[in-house]
Amino acid sequence: MKQFKILLLLGALLGFAGMTGCAATGGAKQQEKVVYHVNDSADAKGAMRNAMNHLNASPDAKLVFVTHSKGVDFLFEGAADKDGNPYNVNVEQLQAKGVQFDVCANTLTSRKLDKSKLLPGMVIVPSGVAEVAKLQAFEGYVYIKP
Template identity: 30%
Template sequence: MKMKAGILMIMAMMFFVSAQSQSSVNNKKYKIIIQMTNGDSSVHKGTIRQINNALTAAPNSKIEVVCHSAGINMLQTSKSTTLAQIKDLKSRGVVFAACANTIRERNIDKADIVGEAIIVPAGIIEVVDKETKGWAYLKAGN
């Protein structure tokens, strides 16, 4: 009988430690800046999946995706395959930023950029600025 009680006590402690560990991750507020320079829609979909996973694990996190170079395709209504997901993530607080330099250099009509996106003067400077403020950097794709 004492052995059963001991095993139950150990299991209860393991459950408590596991719950505490999970709770500490869920309550943390990470700041993540994602640089998107890849025009491949499968990379865009993978990035959306990663963002959803991050928000599930740590819902208080702040996430921004900066799209420039070929990555601007992710934010173009005429090219994006993730428009519904972008709208959903925007409603959950994710920021999508389009690079004004890329828009100009590629002669993209600003009306072709999803309404959920903000336009920043230079995508690379947006990334660097966030990094200097302590945001974790992730590069989407390869």
């Protein structure tokens, strides 16, 4: 009988804790935050299509593309896919919807790429992989690898 009372009390406390957690946010919907990890520009076209579909389904979602290695190539002026379609059109459409594009400084340095040739609005981060980790660990972003 004593164990039953302890379990009942524990259940009540956990239930109360859950209710106060909801009250703390005021029942407000939290923003969906997603990091799209691109380390090969061959995946960029599909990744941007996924992001556009994502925003069509969740218009208030906060999306960040983090690029490094060969994944930065589509973010340079004049870059085009294998069919000759320029990437900047889709990048600009996504930026207009609030999508951020992060570019790895380590990649720019190691590959001797000129950051002045990046499309407008790119955010240079010290390390692409560290940025992916930071967004997940400290800022609550969900990870997607297209």
